[in-house]
Amino acid sequence: MPRTLAPRGAAAVTGGLALIASLTACGGSSSAGPADSRSAEKVVTVYSADGLKSEKGDGWYDRVFADFTKKTGIEVKYVEGGSGEMVQRAVREKTNTQADVLITLPPFIQQADGKGLLQPYVPQGADKVNGADKSTDGKWTSVVNNYFGFVYNKKELPEAPKTWEELLDARYKGRLQYSTPGVAGDGTAVLIKSMHDFGGKEPAMDYLKKLQANNVGPSSSTSKLAPKTDKGELLVANGDVQMNFAQSKSMPNLGIWFPAKEGGRPTTFALPYAAGLVAKAPHPENGRKLLDHLLGEEAQRLVSEVGGGFPARSDIKPTDANAVELTKLMSGVEVFEPDWADIDKNLTGYVDAWKSATGS
Numbered sequence: 001m002p003r004t005l006a007p008r009g010a011a012a013v014t015g016g017l018a019l020i021a022s023l024t025a026c027g028g029s030s031s032a033g034p035a036d037s038r039s040a041e042k043v044v045t046v047y048s049a050d051g052l053k054s055e056k057g058d059g060w061y062d063r064v065f066a067d068f069t070k071k072t073g074i075e076v077k078y079v080e081g082g083s084g085e086m087v088q089r090a091v092r093e094k095t096n097t098q099a100d101v102l103i104t105l106p107p108f109i110q111q112a113d114g115k116g117l118l119q120p121y122v123p124q125g126a127d128k129v130n131g132a133d134k135s136t137d138g139k140w141t142s143v144v145n146n147y148f149g150f151v152y153n154k155k156e157l158p159e160a161p162k163t164w165e166e167l168l169d170a171r172y173k174g175r176l177q178y179s180t181p182g183v184a185g186d187g188t189a190v191l192i193k194s195m196h197d198f199g200g201k202e203p204a205m206d207y208l209k210k211l212q213a214n215n216v217g218p219s220s221s222t223s224k225l226a227p228k229t230d231k232g233e234l235l236v237a238n239g240d241v242q243m244n245f246a247q248s249k250s251m252p253n254l255g256i257w258f259p260a261k262e263g264g265r266p267t268t269f270a271l272p273y274a275a276g277l278v279a280k281a282p283h284p285e286n287g288r289k290l291l292d293h294l295l296g297e298e299a300q301r302l303v304s305e306v307g308g309g310f311p312a313r314s315d316i317k318p319t320d321a322n323a324v325e326l327t328k329l330m331s332g333v334e335v336f337e338p339d340w341a342d343i344d345k346n347l348t349g350y351v352d353a354w355k356s357a358t359g360s
Helices: 017-024 060-072 083-092 108-114 185-198 201-211 225-231 241-248 284-294 297-307 321-330 340-358
Strands: 043-049 075-081 101-104 141-145 148-153 236-240 254-257 267-269 273-278 334-336
Touching: 043 083, 043 273, 043 284, 060 075, 060 284, 060 297, 075 083, 083 101, 083 108, 083 185, 101 108, 101 284, 108 273, 108 340, 141 284, 141 297, 148 185, 148 225, 148 241, 148 267, 185 201, 185 236, 185 267, 185 340, 201 340, 225 236, 225 241, 225 254, 236 241, 241 254, 241 321, 273 284, 297 321
Parallel strands: 043 075, 043 101, 267 334
Antiparallel strands: 101 273, 141 273, 148 236, 148 254
8 A cells, every 4th residue: 555645736756857857958858859759769758646656666656657667668757746737737848748648637637638638549448447437539548536535633533524514613723724726636626526515606615715714725735635634733634535545544543534515415526547648749659558557457456455546447346455445435425427528618717716715
């Protein structure tokens, strides 16, 4: 199991500082040459939202990337950050593409597609992925399923909060925090879930305006909030099931919960890690091979056991201890499906509304 995860939403880079220098340098780096001159290189570059790679080297990415290199001889160069950050970086590099594979949370994978960052490729095994977890045009496919959630400190709160309304209580003042919508995938998820639970943008913004009185303030990194919650600096924070479940193995005070609107049921929605082949990728064939590998049976069987997440393939039914615990955690939680087309179209407006409501 991963123990300490790299910061979600921060400008963290794992496994290849030299790569960062080459990607950001101005001028004559060999990595900045034409794509066709690099296509034969035994390397594949991945831009990814964080949460699946461990600083201790025992995360799902660590395992499957090592297996991929052993199997193919292709080295994986890995760059991570917030979902929005990775998309923005790829946009800046459109005239000199560096990434081969882009992996982000919704709605940023749809945003990447809308900005022309992805090219069609249907990986082997994608036929086993449910329709809602992949694009109809073959531009992206989920490789790890996941769900949005919150965390709380089990030591100071013997029972998890149950409703959004409870978080307005003065006991949470200065001890509640959520990551920044529009920057972090999980922060954007706060907007999506609150709009669903409260029945629209306006009532959600009215609530978030009230909640701001207790909010510590913006955070570009979701994964940094879990350690603060475990230590008791925070009582409540946002997150997601895969990342927080993995973190809880070394953070004994960390509990996962799902807010409900007062009088309603706890809800969540799928927040998968979705992968696509980057348009004008410098190593497209290597990118295709990696996508095939990530959706392969062996890698998918490790998703719960090693990564603390849910397989993207519906034919993989894990029975390991983590899988059993995750199933129990999700029991009784209503899973809704967001209108991703609407969110992709109106995300900027929703984020602007949040900024206005909260004064952020």
